[in-house]
Amino acid sequence: MMTRIETIESVETGDRAGARAIVIGAGLGGLAAAMRLGAKGYRVTVIDKLDVPGGRGSAIWQDGHRFDLGPTIVTVPQLYRELWQACGRDFDADVTLKPLDPFYEIRWPDGTKFVAQQDTEKLRAEVAKLAPGDLAGFDKFLVDSSKRYWFGFEDLGRRSMHKLWDLVKVLPTFALLRADKSVYAHAASRVKDEKLRMALSFHPLFIGGDPLHVTSMYILVAYLEKEFGVHYAMGGLAGMAQAMGRVIEDQGGTLLMNTQADEIVVRDGTVTGVRLESGLEMGADVVVSNADAGHTYTRLMRNHKKKRWTPAKLKKTRYSMSLFVWYFGTKGTRGDWKDVGHHTILNGPRYAGLLKDIFIKGKLCDDMSLYVHRPSVTDPSVAPEGDDTFYVLSPVPHLGHDNGVDWAVEEPKYKAKMLKVLEDQLLPGLTAKISTEVVFTPETFRDRYLSPLGAGFSIEPRILQSAWFRPHNVSEEAKGLYLVGAGTHPGAGVPGVISTAEVLGKLVPDAETVK
Template sequence: MTRLDPNLATPDDFNARPVAVVIGAGLGGLSAAMRLGAKGYRVEVVDRLDMPGGRGSSISMNGHRFDLGPTIVTVPQVFRELWAACGRDFDTDVDLRPMLPYYEIRWPDGSSFKASGSTEEMMAEVKRLSPSDAKGYEKFLKDSEARYAFGFEDLGRRPMHKLWDLIKVLPKFGMLRADRSVYAHAAKRVKDERLRMALSFHPLFIGGDPFHVTSMYILVSHLEKEYGVHYAMGGVAAIAKAMQGVIEDQGGTCTYGQEVSEILVKNERAAGVKLVSGRIIPADIVVSNADAGHTYKHLLKRKKKRWTDKKLDNSRWSMGLFVWYFGTKGTRDQWGDVGHHTILNGPRYKGLLDDIFLKGKLADDMSLYVHRPSVTDPSVAPEGDDTFYVLSPVPHLGHDNGVDWEIERDRYRDKVTKVLEEQLLPGFADKITASEIFTPLEFRDRYLSPNGSGFSIEPRILQSAWFRPHNVSEELPGLYLVGAGTHPGAGLPGVVSTAEVLDKMIPSALKVPAE
């Protein structure tokens, strides 16, 4: 049974509240709905999928449950603060488990690196690979901490829609050498190419090219070390379901299987949405968790001042993703050296990323992220079986002479199979009992992602902060944006923080009692 907010005295009082409609039940949209519900708004979330979570939703097949998108939970305090803002306890609703080690990185020469939160253990790993880089690694840690304090805790958690907000921080950007790339900064501190990769690959988890994304993103190294890497039992989809529960307890509703076709405008303000079904939902404010590119190109059907079709077409978009979800029979006790998170490096680093981001070329070699949640969460697979998620960064669909995934899907799967058989999971192909593949085509069609990109607009320096689509729309009063395509950006902490930024812009709908 739905529970009304305790600040709302009667159902009639609740029905008099301003209405907010949220387009999209991704983690950003659900976070926004929770914060708006806590402010007293009557909230309706609308999503074209059949469940909450967006890219963080799941599918089930032959007894296997597959997380479709994010698998790593970092900075759990952003979730705890979100729940606290709603008068709830996150840890009561979600079972979060720390990962130790965080992940293992493997190289073709047989060497490896295990990441953890212990400075001593990390230093031992650095010295094992390259003793002469120990002092440089210490400096890198200090660099990372400074950029975390400024880039995440400061800029990432406050509005950046005014040009003056950007101008004020330019000296700090200069001092922290934001003009330098993540890889260039790592290369300045350590000499071993394996360590340079281990300290610079993180932007790939938010759709950025480490050789071109600003060095501000080395903050992720501190973020991981300080707050850990976690897994939510039941997957990220379990977090999404818990978020829906909070929204409904606040009196809000979540409507699934319904797609928004248009953002309505009245008196030069956002006035609600129209669904493909024809239903109209009037609203006092509209929050779009749809990709910013889709929002401005397809949902806001009026002339744009800044985010024109041409500007969006000329923007740099994050890479695409080839993701293979598969289950294996009777393998839970096999491959004992393969943990929850493994990164398999190909023979090239910069060359491969140039093919993906700049040339739009589907290379024969690859680097893979392998997720094996069944070693932590038995519920993802039948007893004794395994569930896997293998991800390969690939070009998005917007390049000239782009990849034809109707032709390449099976060919590329066969190449991935060869790498896994030789380097990580010998014999796995004969034991597959469930299989599903997402290419950039699925990201385009399932999530309405421009160019089938995995993480919206690439977070380069001139596509971040003020340069990114603003949380408060510069195109239409009453329209707000959350999610990966707006400030501060992609990744679970980023999309949840977009709602925190939103919270600081929208006034409370609750009546203040007279003294």
């Protein structure tokens, strides 16, 4: 766990010289931002309401099991190596990545399977088994994905998009790449088989986007996975978050856990610090909010008149769906279910219809598609010897729909439906094996992460909520205020939030020029 200081006041009254920075939120974006600021010479204090760092990437330890609560994979590992290098550190000395190949298995109710993997010929063989007539279209899809990766991720995703001119300059490329089409529409233009269309288009769900509406730029994930692989961080993302915290502390920074920010203090248009819920005001030259962008502007800046991110504008903002996540441990099952690997996706009988119910109608359905994470096949430390640790995730509507779900009533019912799907399609005999459990509903996301509407991934990455249209990394609402994390540019997903901190590092002046 993280080193703790004796009192909050010792941070505020310490005699160390230099420019001060406060980072609100110890999620992965906030931790990466703190590392970048520490490398630039700032005295950094990270504050977070949770008891451990990591935010959505944190963990809960219960009955000998470690439940990794959010992200489960590491892609584009060079991002993390570059982050550590900027701090004069070696990522691979602090974090052990284990390549996963195959990446995951997709299953349909009729028994059809598709195994996603890195080797191109093996992947094409999977396509040939599923839809032999779509091989040529699949090859074209991979080329399309590569083009969008190099433009959308390596170019736009690693620089600020806070100036309108930055958007205007890239509009011709957006048009050329048909960014106006959805991910699903692009997949459908290349392949005819509906199952393959799903396999090529579901990835936006991992960043909170509706594949039927999210810009086709996000097909870049197919290239990203194939080119750089899919990895698991031993110890989970929670372990990587703790490694990030150690780097911050080695830089002279501090992590204040169990500490909640109440307001970003602005005087004469410039941030001067952060007021905590305790009433203590901590001064700073730079404030970085890793809190949800909506929470930042509606709650933390509630007493400051906004120019752009007004309450009316935020009310019109479309948020991602939420999640129902069931974490559970099983007794004596390490040798059971031998055909169930690290990552499995169980499709329900519907795809487009289910997406419309979740994102548009706000309807909680009887049918569901599930993401099943079984890290114990890779990392024995997540469970007692011989046991297993699972988490099973189902996309569900956020809390903002008119026909809102009463989760106090629906939680046990929905979990029972989820259990039946798991027993029927993947884990026979599961009921008798469960030894411990934790359930997260959209209300948990609202309360634990202060996420507006209980959204799982902040603002949905539609085309008019991306790049310049998204909350900017450098805020126009107050001088010295910056934003990182899923709700700002370039967006959600672990590579996205790590990139928000990289963009931040290019915007914030070196500490020596501030004081």
